Amino acid sequence: xxxxxxxxxxxxxxxxxxxxxxxxxxxxxxxxxxxxxxxxxxxxxxxxxxxxxxxxxxxxxxxxxxxxxxxxxxxxxxxxxxxxxxxxxxxxxxxxxxxxxxxxxxxxxxxxxxxxxxxxxxxxxxxxxxxxxxxxxxxxxxxxxxxxxxxxxx
Amino acid sequence: xxxxxxxxxxxxxxxxxxxxxxxxxxxxxxxxxxxxxxxxxxxxxxxxxxxxxxxxxxxxxxxxxxxxxxxxxxxxxxxxxxxxxxxxxxxxxxxxxxxxxxxxxxxxxxxxxxxxxxxxxxxxxxxxxxxxxxxxxxxxxxxxxxxxxxxxxxxxxxxxxxxxxxxxxxxxxxxxxxxxxxxxxxxxxxxxxxxxxxxxxxxxxxxxxxxxxxxxxxxxxxxxxxxxxxxxxxxxxxxx
Amino acid sequence: xxxxxxxxxxxxxxxxxxxxxxxxxxxxxxxxxxxxxxxxxxxxxxxxxxxxxxxxxxxxxxxxxxxxxxxxxxxxxxxxxxxxxxxxxxxxxxxxxxxxxxxxxxxxxxxxxxxxxxxxxxxxxxxxxxxxxxxxxxxxxxxxxxxxxxxxxxxxxxxxxxxxxxxxxxxxxxxxxxxxxxxxxxxxxxxxxxxxxxxxxxxxxxxxxxxxxxxxxxxxxxxxxxxxxxxxxxxxxxxxxxxxxxxxxxxxxxxxxxxxxxxxxxxxxxxxxxxxxxxxxxxxxxxxxxxxxxxxxxxxxxxxxxxxxxxxxxxxxxxxxxxxxxxxxxxxxxxxxxxxxxxxxxxxxxxxxxxxxxxxxxxxxxxxxxxxxxxxxxxxxxxxxxxxxxxxxxxxxxxxxxxxxxxxxxx
Numbered sequence: 012x013x014x015x016x017x018x019x020x021x022x023x024x025x026x027x028x029x030x031x032x033x034x035x036x037x038x039x040x041x042x043x044x045x046x047x048x049x050x051x052x053x054x055x056x057x058x059x060x061x062x063x064x065x066x067x068x069x070x071x072x073x074x075x076x077x078x079x080x081x082x083x084x085x086x087x088x089x090x091x092x093x094x095x096x097x098x099x100x101x102x103x104x105x106x107x108x109x110x111x112x113x114x115x116x117x118x119x120x121x122x123x124x125x126x127x128x129x130x131x132x133x134x135x136x137x138x139x140x141x142x143x144x145x146x147x148x149x150x151x152x153x154x155x156x157x158x159x160x161x162x163x164x165x
Numbered sequence: 166x167x168x169x170x171x172x173x174x175x176x177x178x179x180x181x182x183x184x185x186x187x188x189x190x191x192x193x194x195x196x197x198x199x200x201x202x203x204x205x206x207x208x209x210x211x212x213x214x215x216x217x218x219x220x221x222x223x224x225x226x227x228x229x230x231x232x233x234x235x236x237x238x239x240x241x242x243x244x245x246x247x248x249x250x251x252x253x254x255x256x257x258x259x260x261x262x263x264x265x266x267x268x269x270x271x272x273x274x275x276x277x278x279x280x281x282x283x284x285x286x287x288x289x290x291x292x293x294x295x296x297x298x299x300x301x302x303x304x305x306x307x308x309x310x311x312x313x314x315x316x317x318x319x320x321x322x323x324x325x326x327x328x329x330x331x332x333x334x335x336x337x338x339x340x341x342x343x344x345x346x347x348x349x350x351x352x353x354x355x356x357x358x359x360x361x362x363x364x365x366x367x368x369x370x371x372x373x374x375x376x377x378x379x380x381x382x383x384x385x386x387x388x389x390x391x392x393x394x395x396x397x398x399x400x401x402x403x404x405x
Numbered sequence: 406x407x408x409x410x411x412x413x414x415x416x417x418x419x420x421x422x423x424x425x426x427x428x429x430x431x432x433x434x435x436x437x438x439x440x441x442x443x444x445x446x447x448x449x450x451x452x453x454x455x456x457x458x459x460x461x462x463x464x465x466x467x468x469x470x471x472x473x474x475x476x477x478x479x480x481x482x483x484x485x486x487x488x489x490x491x492x493x494x495x496x497x498x499x500x501x502x503x504x505x506x507x508x509x510x511x512x513x514x515x516x517x518x519x520x521x522x523x524x525x526x527x528x529x530x531x532x533x534x535x536x537x538x539x540x541x542x543x544x545x546x547x548x549x550x551x552x553x554x555x556x557x558x559x560x561x562x563x564x565x566x567x568x569x570x571x572x573x574x575x576x577x578x579x580x581x582x583x584x585x586x587x588x589x590x591x592x593x594x595x596x597x598x599x600x601x602x603x604x605x606x607x608x609x610x611x612x613x614x615x616x617x618x619x620x621x622x623x624x625x626x627x628x629x630x631x632x633x634x635x636x637x638x639x640x641x642x643x644x645x646x647x648x649x650x651x652x653x654x655x656x657x658x659x660x661x662x663x664x665x666x667x668x669x670x671x672x673x674x675x676x677x678x679x680x681x682x683x684x685x686x687x688x689x690x691x692x693x694x695x696x697x698x699x700x701x702x703x704x705x706x707x708x709x710x711x712x713x714x715x716x717x718x719x720x721x722x723x724x725x726x727x728x729x730x731x732x733x734x735x736x737x738x739x740x741x742x743x744x745x746x747x748x749x750x751x752x753x754x755x756x757x758x759x760x761x762x763x764x765x766x767x768x769x770x771x772x773x774x775x776x777x778x779x780x781x782x783x784x785x786x787x788x789x790x791x792x793x794x795x796x797x798x799x800x801x802x803x804x805x806x807x808x809x810x811x812x813x814x815x816x
Contacts (some may be wrong), residue, residue, distance in 0.1 A: 016558050045606060047574045056657065057659075059657045059658075060657060062661045063656045063657065063658050064658050064665060067652070067656075067658070067668050067672070068668065070672075071668065071671040071672065074675075075675075075676065076671045076672065076674075076675040076679075077667065077668075077671040077675075077676060077679050078515075078516070078676065078679060078680070080515060080517060080518040081516075081667060081671075081679065082514060083518060083665060084514060084515050084518065084664050085662070085664040085668070086664050086667065088664060125707070160659055161657075209511075220482075221481055221482060221486075222481055222485045222767075222770050228774075228775055228776065229772050229774055230767065230773055231769065231773045231788070232773065232783070232788035232789065232791055232792040232794040232795075233788065233789075233792070234770065234795075234796075235792060235795065242463065279609065288483070292483075293479045293480045293483065293484055293487075294474050294480060295707075295710055296710065301717070302712060302717075302721075303707075303710060303711065303712040303713070304710070305710040305711075306479070306710030308484070308710075328710070333484065333709075335482060336484045336485070337485055337488065340617075341488070346730070354669075358483065362596075372776065373470040373471070373472055373776065374470075374471065374472065375775045379420070386710075389724060390711065390712070390723050390724050391723075393723035393724050393727050394720050394723035397723065397727055398719055398720055398723040398726055398727070399720060401537070401719075403537060403538055403719070404718070404719040404720050405718060405721075405722060
C-alpha cells in the first residue's frame with residue numbers, strides 16, 4: 012500500500028486534471044471578448060470543414076464516384092460534427108455587446124449548415140441522389156460565408 | 166552471495182571518503198577448469214565510480230567503439246571510473262564496501278590486465294544475456310550470478326548462473342522486485358527454494374549469447390512456461 | 406544471382422512497400438496534407454531515411470548474432486532500465502494496436518454501414534487467429550502484397566493534376582501555413598516522424614529476421630527490402646499527403662475522419678479506385694495490426710528470456726503467445742471504451758517519436774560492437790548519419806510533451 016498524504020493526493024489529482032484538460036483541448040466558457048471572437052472563428056472554420064466535406068461527398072454521390080455506404084457514413088460524421096459545433100457555440104455565454112453581434116452573425120450560419128448537412132445525411136441513407144443534388148445549391152454559399160467570417164475574425 | 170550484492174554497493178576508501186558505487190565486476194578465468202567453459206571466473210576487480218548513466222554500454226573500458234560522438238560523450242562521462250583490485254577490499258558490510266587504501270591509489274578504468282586467463286566483465290559480457298540450450302532453444306536470461314565467498318580464502322568465485330523471477334526480483338529491487346518475488350513464490354514448487362540455478366559446469370561458451378550443454382527442460386527456468394502451456398495454451402484449439 | 410533469388414528479393418521489396426503504411430501514416434499524412442499542404446513533406450523524407458537506417462541496423466544485428474532488438478536493449482541498459490523501457494514500449498504498442506484494430510473496424514463500417522464498435526471485437530479475434538494459425542512468411546506476404554493496392558492514391562493524385570506544380574513548389578519551400586502556429590507545425594512534424602519511424606516496426610523487423618532464419622548471407626536481402634521497399638512506402642505516404650493537400654487544403658477541409666481519406670481517390674478515380682483503396686487500406690492496416698500484436702509478444706519475451714516466435718509450435722512458446730493474447734484483449738478493450746480512434750492514433754505516433762531514443766541507442770551501440778558483429782560493424786558514414794539522427798531523436802523526445810500541452814494535442 013502506498014502511503015500518500017491527502018495533500019499530495021489532491022495535488023496529483025489537480026495535475027492530472029490540468030494535463031488531461033490541456034491535452035484534449037476541452038472547452039471552457041469564453042470569458043473575454045477576444046476569446047469569444049476566436050472561439051467564433053474556430054467554430055466557423057470547423058463548420059466550413061464539415062460543410063465542404065459534405066459537399067464533396069454529395070458531389071461524389073451525384074457523379075456515382077463512390078459507394079453508398081461510404082457516402083452515408085461520411086455525411087453522418089459531417090452532420091454530427093456540424094451539429095456539435097453549432098450546439099457548443101450556442102451554449103457559450105457572450106461577454107459583451109460586440110460579442111452579441113458576432114453571435115448573431117455566425118450562429119444562424121452554423122445552424123443552417125448543420126441543418127443542410129443533416130438533410131444530406133437523410134437523403135444519402137435513402138439513396139435519394141436528386142435531393143443531394145438540390146441540397147448542394149444552398150449549402151455552398153453558407154460554407155463560403157462561414158469561410159469569410161473565419162478569415163475575418165481568426 | 167550473489168553478484169547483485171556487489172553491484173550497486175557504495176564504496177568508501179580507507180579514509181572514509183566516498184569513491185562511488187560499484188557498476189561492474191571484472192572477473193578472470195584462472196584456476197582449474199570445471200567444464201567446457203574453462204575455469205570458474207573469480208572476481209579480480211571492481212569497477213566503481215559516481216556516474217551511472219550508460220555505464221553498461223561499456224565505453225572506455227572495453228572494445229566497444231561507437232559512433233565518434235556517442236563514444237566521446239560517454240568516455241567523458243565515465244572518465245572517473247576506478248578499477249579496484251579485490252585485494253584492496255578490507256570489508257563488506259551491509260551494502261558498503263570499505264577499502265584498505267586511499268582513493269588516490271586507485272587506478273582509473275580500464276586499468277591493467279591481469280597476467281593470465283580470460284577477462285570477463287560481468288555486467289558487460291555476461292549479465293542479462295540470452296541463454297540457449299544445446300538445441301539452440303531459448304532457456305532464459307542470465308539474471309544474476311551466484312558467488313561463493315569465504316572470507317580469508319581470497320576473492321569470490323562464480324559458481325552458478327541464476328535465472329528466473331527469483332533472481333530477477335533481487336536485481337530489480339524495491340517494490341517492483343518484491344512484487345515479482347511474490348509472483349514467483351506462487352508458482353514455485355513447495356520443496357524448491359530460491360531461483361533456478363544453472364551450474365557453470367554446463368556452460369559451453371559465452372558470446373553474444375550463453376550456450377549451455379544441457380536441455381532447457383533440465384533447468385528450473387521453465388516452470389511458468391509449463392504452467393502457461395498446460396493451463397492456457399493447450400486449451401486453445403490448434404496449439405500443436 | 407539466380408532467378409529464384411531475384412524473385413525473392415523482388416517479392417521482399419514489394420512486401421515491405423505494401424506493408425509500410427499503417428493507421429499512423431494514414432492519419433498523420435492525411436491530416437498534415439489538409440492543414441499544411443505539402444509544407445511538411447520534408448519530414449516524411451527525414452523519417453524514411455531514419456527508419457531505413459534503424460531497420461537495416463536492427464536487421465543486420467539479428468541476422469549476424471541471432472539477437473533481436475529487445476535482447477540488445479536489456480543487455481546494454483541493464484535489467485532495471487530495460488524494464489522501464491519495456492513498460493513504455495508495451496504501452497505505446499498497445500495504443501498502436503488499439504488504433505490499428507479500430508481502423509479495421511472503421512473500414513468495415515465504411516463498407517457495410519454498421520457502426521464500427523460492432524466490428525472491433527471481431528477484428529481483434531481475426532487478427533489473433535491469423536497470428537495463431539497462419540505461417541509467418543505467408544502472413545507477411547499476403548497482407549503486404551495486397552497493401553500495394555493503396556498505390557491508387559498515387560494514381561489519383563496524378564489524375565488530379567492541375568494542382569501538381571503548386572504542390573512541388575510547396576514541398577520545396579516549406580513555410581508554416583497561414584493561420585497555423587510554429588508550435589502546431591512542430592507538433593505535426595513530430596507526429597509524421599513518429600508515424601514513419603514506429604518502434605514496433607523495428608521490433609518486428611529484427612525478430613522477423615530470426616523468424617525467417619536469416620544468416621549473414623541474407624544481409625543483401627535485408628538491405629534490398631529496407632533500401633528499396635521502405636522508401637517506396639514513403640512515397641506512398643507522400644502521395645497520401647498530396648491527395649489531401651490537393652483536395653482538402655484549398656477548401657479549408659481538415660482531415661479528421663478515416664472516411665475522408667477516400668474522397669480524393671473518389672474524385673480522381675471513381676468507384677473502382679475507392680474499392681481498390683479500401684481493400685488496400687484494409688490489408689495494410691491488418692498487416693500493421695499483426696506486426697504490432699506480435700511485437701508486444703516479442704518485446705516481453707525477449708526481455709525475460711522466454712522462448713518466442715512463430716517458428717516454433719505454440720505450445721513451445723506458451724508465454725509468448727499469452728503475451729500476444731493479452732495485448733489483443735487489451736487493445737480491443739481500449740477500443741471498446743469508444744475512445745476516438747483518430748485521437749488514439751495521434752497519441753500513439755507522437756509517443757512513439759518520443760520513445761525512439763530508448764531503443765535506438767542500444768542498437769546503434771551494438772551495431773558497432775565487434776564481439777557481436779564480427780566484421781559487419783557500421784561504416785563510418787553510417788555512424789555519422791546515425792549520430793545526427795540520435796541527436797535529432799533526443800531533441801524530439803524532449804520537445805514532445807511540452808508541444809503536446811501547448812498545442813492541446815494538435816488542435
